[in-house]
Amino acid sequence: MAYPEFVPWITAMRTWNARDLGEGVETVDAEAGVGFSFLKERFSTRVRRDSAARQIDVTLLSGPFKRLANRWRFFEDGPGETRVEFDIDFQFKSRLLEALLSANFAHAVDRLMTCFEDRANALYGPRVPTVGEPKGQPSSV
Secondary structure (H helix, E strand, O other): OOHHHHOOOEEEEEEEEEEEEEOOEEEEEEEEEEEEOOEEEEEEEEEEEEOOOOEEEEEEEEOOEEEEEEEEEEEEEEOOEEEEEEEEEEEEOOHHHHHHHHHHHHHHHHHHHHHHHHHHHHHHOOOOOOOOOOOOOOOOO
16 A cells, blocks of 8 residues: 555555455455644554455544544446545544544545545546546546
């Protein structure tokens, strides 16, 4: 997982306990170090990748959250086009962390999605808008 290379607030990443469950399903445990100015935390998750369902599910193992779950889903929207849906549900244990993130949640999500879009462009090349689609308003990654 190369997140520290393209997500600025992820400072470290390690994985362990990789398992192949068969039929295109794999799991791996991952720990991320995150940092925002004075705030530094670590959290661990279990990542389940299902290639047949074109889905990645992430669940909390430990860290500053009461709960954390997210899902990435990938849909073919046409030749060479993939639409990505990202859902997240979380709650921090600390009211201070909850208040800090709640105040900046929309900005944080926008920034995170931009990081992933930029990474996809770097790895696979920029997406070319279709006829009639405004430039700078991509509908898929």
